[in-house]
Amino acid sequence: MTTNKTAxxxxxxxxxxxxxxQAQENKLYLFNWTExxxxxxxxxxxxxxDVDVVQNYFNSLPEMFAxxxxxxxxxxxxxxxxxxxxxxxxxxxxxxxxxKSKLDNLDNVMAQFQDPDFDPGAEYxxxxxxxxTGIVYNTETxxxxxxxxxxxxxxxxxxxHPFALMGDGQVSMGGAxxxxxxxxxxxxxxxxxxxxxxxIDTKGRDTFSGFTDGTPALQQLARGVTHVGLSYNGDxxxxxxxxxxxxxxxxxxxxxxxxxxxxxSMLIPSEAPNPDMAHKFIDFILxxxxxxxxxxxxxxxxxxxxxxxxxxxxxxxxxxQPSEADMERLRFTPSLEGDPLQTFQQLWSEVQSR
Numbered sequence: 361m362t363t364n365k366t367a368x369x370x371x372x373x374x375x376x377x378x379x380x381x382q383a384q385e386n387k388l389y390l391f392n393w394t395e396x397x398x399x400x401x402x403x404x405x406x407x408x409x410d411v412d413v414v415q416n417y418f419n420s421l422p423e424m425f426a427x428x429x430x431x432x433x434x435x436x437x438x439x440x441x442x443x444x445x446x447x448x449x450x451x452x453x454x455x456x457x458x459x460k461s462k463l464d465n466l467d468n469v470m471a472q473f474q475d476p477d478f479d480p481g482a483e484y485x486x487x488x489x490x491x492x493t494g495i496v497y498n499t500e501t502x503x504x505x506x507x508x509x510x511x512x513x514x515x516x517x518x519x520x521h522p523f524a525l526m527g528d529g530q531v532s533m534g535g536a537x538x539x540x541x542x543x544x545x546x547x548x549x550x551x552x553x554x555x556x557x558x559x560i561d562t563k564g565r566d567t568f569s570g571f572t573d574g575t576p577a578l579q580q581l582a583r584g585v586t587h588v589g590l591s592y593n594g595d596x597x598x599x600x601x602x603x604x605x606x607x608x609x610x611x612x613x614x615x616x617x618x619x620x621x622x623x624x625s626m627l628i629p630s631e632a633p634n635p636d637m638a639h640k641f642i643d644f645i646l647x648x649x650x651x652x653x654x655x656x657x658x659x660x661x662x663x664x665x666x667x668x669x670x671x672x673x674x675x676x677x678x679x680x681q682p683s684e685a686d687m688e689r690l691r692f693t694p695s696l697e698g699d700p701l702q703t704f705q706q707l708w709s710e711v712q713s714r
Contacts, residue, residue: 552703
Protein backbone atom coordinates (compact mmCIF):
# COMPACT_ATOMS: atom_id res chain seq x y z
CA MET A 361 0.00 0.00 0.00
CA THR A 362 2.83 2.39 0.93
CA THR A 363 4.59 1.55 -2.30
CA ASN A 364 1.48 2.36 -4.30
CA LYS A 365 1.09 5.69 -2.50
CA THR A 366 4.71 6.51 -3.17
CA ALA A 367 4.37 5.57 -6.82
CA UNK A 368 1.22 7.67 -7.09
CA UNK A 369 2.95 10.64 -5.44
CA UNK A 370 5.92 10.29 -7.78
CA UNK A 371 3.58 10.07 -10.75
CA UNK A 372 1.68 13.19 -9.70
CA UNK A 373 4.95 15.02 -9.01
CA UNK A 374 6.32 14.09 -12.42
CA UNK A 375 3.10 15.28 -14.06
CA UNK A 376 3.26 18.59 -12.21
CA UNK A 377 6.93 19.02 -13.15
CA UNK A 378 6.16 18.23 -16.78
CA UNK A 379 3.32 20.74 -16.70
CA UNK A 380 5.62 23.35 -15.20
CA UNK A 381 8.28 22.75 -17.87
CA GLN A 382 5.64 22.90 -20.59
CA ALA A 383 4.30 26.16 -19.13
CA GLN A 384 7.82 27.62 -19.27
CA GLU A 385 8.29 26.41 -22.83
CA ASN A 386 5.08 28.17 -23.84
CA LYS A 387 6.07 31.55 -22.41
CA LEU A 388 8.75 34.13 -23.11
CA TYR A 389 9.43 36.85 -20.56
CA LEU A 390 10.69 40.08 -22.13
CA PHE A 391 12.10 42.92 -20.01
CA ASN A 392 12.32 46.00 -22.22
CA TRP A 393 12.13 49.78 -22.35
CA THR A 394 8.65 51.30 -22.57
CA GLU A 395 7.18 52.15 -26.00
CA UNK A 396 9.93 50.14 -27.69
CA UNK A 397 8.20 47.13 -29.25
CA UNK A 398 5.60 46.86 -32.00
CA UNK A 399 2.67 44.78 -30.65
CA UNK A 400 2.24 43.25 -34.11
CA UNK A 401 5.78 41.84 -33.93
CA UNK A 402 4.91 40.19 -30.63
CA UNK A 403 1.71 38.76 -32.11
CA UNK A 404 3.59 37.38 -35.13
CA UNK A 405 6.21 35.75 -32.90
CA UNK A 406 3.54 34.24 -30.66
CA UNK A 407 1.74 32.79 -33.65
CA UNK A 408 4.90 31.42 -35.28
CA UNK A 409 6.14 29.63 -32.15
CA ASP A 410 2.84 29.01 -30.30
CA VAL A 411 4.13 30.95 -27.30
CA ASP A 412 2.82 33.70 -25.02
CA VAL A 413 5.12 36.71 -24.63
CA VAL A 414 4.90 38.39 -21.24
CA GLN A 415 6.29 41.93 -21.35
CA ASN A 416 7.64 43.91 -18.42
CA TYR A 417 9.08 47.40 -18.69
CA PHE A 418 11.75 49.69 -17.24
CA ASN A 419 12.42 53.42 -17.70
CA SER A 420 16.10 53.50 -16.77
CA LEU A 421 19.14 51.22 -16.73
CA PRO A 422 19.66 51.51 -12.95
CA GLU A 423 16.05 50.33 -12.51
CA MET A 424 16.67 47.36 -14.82
CA PHE A 425 19.93 46.43 -13.08
CA ALA A 426 18.34 46.64 -9.63
CA UNK A 427 15.48 44.33 -10.66
CA UNK A 428 17.88 41.77 -12.11
CA UNK A 429 19.89 41.78 -8.89
CA UNK A 430 16.69 41.36 -6.88
CA UNK A 431 15.83 38.05 -8.55
CA UNK A 432 14.92 39.11 -12.07
CA UNK A 433 17.82 37.09 -13.47
CA UNK A 434 15.61 33.98 -13.16
CA UNK A 435 12.38 35.73 -14.17
CA UNK A 436 13.24 37.12 -17.61
CA UNK A 437 14.31 35.46 -20.86
CA UNK A 438 15.35 38.61 -22.74
CA UNK A 439 16.63 41.96 -21.47
CA UNK A 440 17.45 45.00 -23.60
CA UNK A 441 20.13 47.15 -21.89
CA UNK A 442 22.31 49.88 -23.38
CA UNK A 443 25.97 49.43 -24.29
CA UNK A 444 27.64 50.76 -21.14
CA UNK A 445 25.73 48.42 -18.83
CA UNK A 446 26.71 45.30 -20.78
CA UNK A 447 30.19 44.83 -19.22
CA UNK A 448 28.65 45.24 -15.76
CA UNK A 449 26.05 42.56 -16.54
CA UNK A 450 28.74 40.20 -17.86
CA UNK A 451 31.13 40.72 -14.96
CA UNK A 452 28.42 40.17 -12.35
CA UNK A 453 27.35 36.92 -14.01
CA UNK A 454 23.83 38.12 -14.74
CA UNK A 455 23.85 37.10 -18.42
CA UNK A 456 24.87 34.07 -20.48
CA UNK A 457 26.72 33.69 -23.77
CA UNK A 458 24.68 33.35 -26.94
CA UNK A 459 24.59 30.09 -28.87
CA LYS A 460 25.28 31.56 -32.31
CA SER A 461 24.43 28.27 -34.01
CA LYS A 462 20.80 29.14 -33.19
CA LEU A 463 20.98 32.62 -34.76
CA ASP A 464 20.75 32.25 -38.53
CA ASN A 465 20.05 35.97 -39.04
CA LEU A 466 23.14 37.18 -37.19
CA ASP A 467 24.82 37.95 -40.52
CA ASN A 468 22.23 40.70 -41.11
CA VAL A 469 23.90 42.87 -38.45
CA MET A 470 25.86 45.89 -39.74
CA ALA A 471 29.63 45.47 -39.60
CA GLN A 472 30.09 48.25 -37.00
CA PHE A 473 27.89 46.34 -34.53
CA GLN A 474 29.40 42.87 -35.01
CA ASP A 475 32.40 43.33 -32.71
CA PRO A 476 31.47 46.07 -30.21
CA ASP A 477 33.96 47.37 -27.64
CA PHE A 478 31.50 46.66 -24.83
CA ASP A 479 31.24 42.97 -25.85
CA PRO A 480 34.25 41.86 -27.94
CA GLY A 481 33.22 39.24 -30.45
CA ALA A 482 29.56 39.88 -29.59
CA GLU A 483 29.57 36.77 -27.39
CA TYR A 484 26.67 37.94 -25.22
CA UNK A 485 24.82 40.54 -27.28
CA UNK A 486 22.79 40.96 -30.45
CA UNK A 487 21.97 44.58 -31.37
CA UNK A 488 18.36 45.73 -31.11
CA UNK A 489 18.32 49.47 -31.96
CA UNK A 490 20.58 52.49 -31.70
CA UNK A 491 19.93 56.14 -31.07
CA UNK A 492 20.87 59.34 -29.24
CA THR A 493 20.06 61.09 -26.00
CA GLY A 494 19.49 64.82 -26.27
CA ILE A 495 17.63 67.82 -24.93
CA VAL A 496 13.92 68.22 -25.57
CA TYR A 497 12.58 71.73 -25.00
CA ASN A 498 9.48 73.88 -25.40
CA THR A 499 9.88 76.02 -28.51
CA GLU A 500 7.23 78.49 -27.34
CA THR A 501 9.20 79.12 -24.16
CA UNK A 502 12.56 79.12 -25.95
CA UNK A 503 11.97 80.26 -29.56
CA UNK A 504 15.71 80.92 -29.98
CA UNK A 505 17.11 78.18 -27.77
CA UNK A 506 20.89 77.75 -27.93
CA UNK A 507 22.05 74.36 -29.19
CA UNK A 508 23.76 73.86 -25.88
CA UNK A 509 23.67 72.28 -22.42
CA UNK A 510 23.40 75.86 -21.14
CA UNK A 511 19.62 75.45 -21.51
CA UNK A 512 19.90 73.14 -18.50
CA UNK A 513 22.96 74.31 -16.58
CA UNK A 514 23.07 78.12 -17.04
CA UNK A 515 20.49 79.97 -14.90
CA UNK A 516 20.94 83.07 -17.06
CA UNK A 517 19.84 81.15 -20.16
CA UNK A 518 16.90 79.53 -18.33
CA UNK A 519 16.17 81.61 -15.22
CA UNK A 520 12.45 80.94 -14.73
CA HIS A 521 11.19 77.72 -16.31
CA PRO A 522 11.09 74.21 -14.77
CA PHE A 523 13.53 71.64 -16.13
CA ALA A 524 14.50 68.04 -15.40
CA LEU A 525 17.59 65.88 -15.63
CA MET A 526 17.89 62.12 -16.12
CA GLY A 527 17.97 59.74 -13.19
CA ASP A 528 20.68 57.78 -14.99
CA GLY A 529 23.72 59.28 -13.30
CA GLN A 530 26.16 58.68 -16.14
CA VAL A 531 23.95 60.55 -18.62
CA SER A 532 23.41 63.56 -16.36
CA MET A 533 27.07 63.59 -15.29
CA GLY A 534 28.11 63.24 -18.93
CA GLY A 535 26.00 66.27 -19.84
CA ALA A 536 27.59 68.30 -17.04
CA UNK A 537 31.07 67.20 -18.16
CA UNK A 538 30.28 68.22 -21.75
CA UNK A 539 28.98 71.63 -20.67
CA UNK A 540 32.16 72.23 -18.64
CA UNK A 541 34.33 71.43 -21.67
CA UNK A 542 35.57 68.00 -20.50
CA UNK A 543 33.66 66.02 -23.13
CA UNK A 544 30.54 63.91 -22.67
CA UNK A 545 32.58 60.71 -22.23
CA UNK A 546 34.93 62.11 -19.57
CA UNK A 547 36.30 59.74 -16.94
CA UNK A 548 38.85 62.05 -15.30
CA UNK A 549 38.40 62.26 -11.53
CA UNK A 550 38.75 66.04 -11.31
CA UNK A 551 36.30 66.50 -14.20
CA UNK A 552 33.79 64.26 -12.41
CA UNK A 553 34.13 66.24 -9.19
CA UNK A 554 33.59 69.51 -11.04
CA UNK A 555 30.57 68.03 -12.82
CA UNK A 556 29.15 66.75 -9.52
CA UNK A 557 29.44 70.24 -8.00
CA UNK A 558 27.64 71.69 -11.02
CA UNK A 559 24.85 69.13 -10.66
CA ILE A 560 24.49 69.89 -6.95
CA ASP A 561 24.26 73.61 -7.71
CA THR A 562 21.76 72.87 -10.51
CA LYS A 563 19.63 70.78 -8.15
CA GLY A 564 19.53 73.70 -5.76
CA ARG A 565 17.75 75.97 -8.22
CA ASP A 566 14.04 76.58 -7.57
CA THR A 567 13.22 75.60 -11.15
CA PHE A 568 14.75 72.11 -10.91
CA SER A 569 11.83 69.64 -10.98
CA GLY A 570 13.77 66.41 -10.38
CA PHE A 571 15.30 63.44 -12.16
CA THR A 572 12.97 61.99 -14.79
CA ASP A 573 13.75 59.25 -17.31
CA GLY A 574 12.48 58.27 -20.75
CA THR A 575 8.78 58.39 -21.49
CA PRO A 576 7.74 60.20 -18.26
CA ALA A 577 10.09 63.08 -19.16
CA LEU A 578 8.31 63.59 -22.49
CA GLN A 579 4.90 63.41 -20.83
CA GLN A 580 5.93 66.13 -18.36
CA LEU A 581 7.15 68.30 -21.22
CA ALA A 582 3.92 67.80 -23.15
CA ARG A 583 1.81 68.80 -20.12
CA GLY A 584 3.95 71.86 -19.43
CA VAL A 585 5.14 70.53 -16.07
CA THR A 586 8.67 71.09 -17.36
CA HIS A 587 9.98 73.15 -20.28
CA VAL A 588 13.36 71.41 -20.71
CA GLY A 589 14.29 67.78 -20.20
CA LEU A 590 16.42 64.91 -21.48
CA SER A 591 15.04 62.12 -23.64
CA TYR A 592 15.75 59.84 -26.57
CA ASN A 593 15.40 60.80 -30.24
CA GLY A 594 13.12 57.89 -31.14
CA ASP A 595 10.80 58.36 -28.16
CA UNK A 596 10.47 62.03 -29.04
CA UNK A 597 9.59 61.30 -32.67
CA UNK A 598 7.25 58.45 -31.71
CA UNK A 599 5.14 60.65 -29.44
CA UNK A 600 5.22 63.56 -31.85
CA UNK A 601 3.82 61.32 -34.59
CA UNK A 602 1.25 59.70 -32.28
CA UNK A 603 -0.08 63.02 -30.95
CA UNK A 604 1.23 65.89 -33.12
CA UNK A 605 -1.04 68.51 -31.57
CA UNK A 606 0.17 67.86 -28.02
CA UNK A 607 3.82 67.57 -28.97
CA UNK A 608 4.05 70.14 -31.77
CA UNK A 609 5.65 72.75 -29.49
CA UNK A 610 8.52 70.43 -28.51
CA UNK A 611 11.88 70.12 -30.29
CA UNK A 612 14.82 67.72 -29.94
CA UNK A 613 18.44 68.82 -30.15
CA UNK A 614 21.93 67.43 -29.72
CA UNK A 615 24.02 70.01 -27.84
CA UNK A 616 27.10 71.31 -29.63
CA UNK A 617 29.25 70.42 -26.60
CA UNK A 618 28.49 66.73 -27.17
CA UNK A 619 25.96 64.11 -26.11
CA UNK A 620 25.29 60.39 -25.98
CA UNK A 621 25.00 57.85 -28.77
CA UNK A 622 23.94 54.41 -27.56
CA UNK A 623 23.25 50.89 -28.75
CA UNK A 624 20.62 48.73 -27.08
CA SER A 625 21.23 45.00 -27.31
CA MET A 626 19.33 41.79 -26.59
CA LEU A 627 20.84 39.58 -23.89
CA ILE A 628 19.72 36.40 -22.13
CA PRO A 629 19.90 36.38 -18.30
CA SER A 630 22.07 33.65 -16.82
CA GLU A 631 19.10 31.84 -15.24
CA ALA A 632 16.51 32.55 -17.95
CA PRO A 633 13.58 30.12 -17.69
CA ASN A 634 13.39 29.61 -21.47
CA PRO A 635 16.77 30.27 -23.14
CA ASP A 636 15.88 28.25 -26.25
CA MET A 637 12.85 30.43 -26.95
CA ALA A 638 14.99 33.48 -26.16
CA HIS A 639 17.32 32.54 -29.03
CA LYS A 640 14.31 32.15 -31.33
CA PHE A 641 13.14 35.63 -30.33
CA ILE A 642 16.55 37.21 -30.99
CA ASP A 643 16.75 35.55 -34.39
CA PHE A 644 13.20 36.70 -35.18
CA ILE A 645 14.09 40.34 -34.42
CA LEU A 646 17.22 40.05 -36.60
CA UNK A 647 15.12 39.13 -39.64
CA UNK A 648 15.36 41.85 -42.31
CA UNK A 649 11.66 42.67 -42.54
CA UNK A 650 10.99 42.33 -38.83
CA UNK A 651 13.99 44.55 -38.07
CA UNK A 652 12.60 47.21 -40.40
CA UNK A 653 9.12 46.85 -38.90
CA UNK A 654 10.60 47.44 -35.45
CA UNK A 655 12.32 50.68 -36.49
CA UNK A 656 9.30 51.86 -38.49
CA UNK A 657 7.28 51.45 -35.29
CA UNK A 658 9.55 52.98 -32.64
CA UNK A 659 11.46 55.51 -34.82
CA UNK A 660 14.93 54.34 -33.79
CA UNK A 661 17.78 53.55 -36.15
CA UNK A 662 18.23 49.92 -37.12
CA UNK A 663 21.58 48.10 -36.72
CA UNK A 664 20.29 45.61 -39.30
CA UNK A 665 21.88 46.12 -42.73
CA UNK A 666 19.37 43.81 -44.41
CA UNK A 667 16.51 45.93 -43.04
CA UNK A 668 17.57 49.12 -44.84
CA UNK A 669 15.49 48.65 -48.05
CA UNK A 670 12.33 48.29 -45.93
CA UNK A 671 12.77 51.39 -43.73
CA UNK A 672 10.45 54.42 -43.85
CA UNK A 673 11.97 57.63 -45.23
CA UNK A 674 11.70 59.44 -41.87
CA UNK A 675 14.31 57.04 -40.49
CA UNK A 676 16.95 58.29 -42.93
CA UNK A 677 17.06 61.90 -41.64
CA UNK A 678 17.44 63.78 -38.32
CA UNK A 679 16.68 63.23 -35.55
CA UNK A 680 16.78 59.46 -36.24
CA GLN A 681 19.93 59.69 -38.37
CA PRO A 682 22.03 62.51 -36.87
CA SER A 683 23.67 65.01 -39.21
CA GLU A 684 27.37 64.55 -39.97
CA ALA A 685 28.18 67.49 -37.68
CA ASP A 686 26.18 66.00 -34.81
CA MET A 687 27.70 62.54 -35.34
CA GLU A 688 31.14 64.06 -34.72
CA ARG A 689 29.92 65.29 -31.32
CA LEU A 690 28.26 62.06 -30.20
CA ARG A 691 30.03 59.68 -27.83
CA PHE A 692 29.28 56.36 -26.18
CA THR A 693 28.79 56.56 -22.42
CA PRO A 694 31.88 54.94 -20.85
CA SER A 695 31.61 51.47 -19.33
CA LEU A 696 32.83 51.68 -15.74
CA GLU A 697 34.12 48.91 -13.53
CA GLY A 698 36.17 48.45 -10.37
CA ASP A 699 37.45 51.57 -8.62
CA PRO A 700 36.21 54.06 -11.24
CA LEU A 701 32.68 52.64 -10.94
CA GLN A 702 32.82 52.81 -7.15
CA THR A 703 34.09 56.39 -7.24
CA PHE A 704 31.42 57.42 -9.72
CA GLN A 705 28.67 55.82 -7.63
CA GLN A 706 29.90 57.69 -4.54
CA LEU A 707 29.85 61.00 -6.39
CA TRP A 708 26.40 60.32 -7.85
CA SER A 709 25.05 59.35 -4.42
CA GLU A 710 26.32 62.67 -3.10
CA VAL A 711 24.58 64.51 -5.96
CA GLN A 712 21.30 62.75 -5.19
CA SER A 713 21.46 63.27 -1.43
CA ARG A 714 22.30 66.99 -1.48
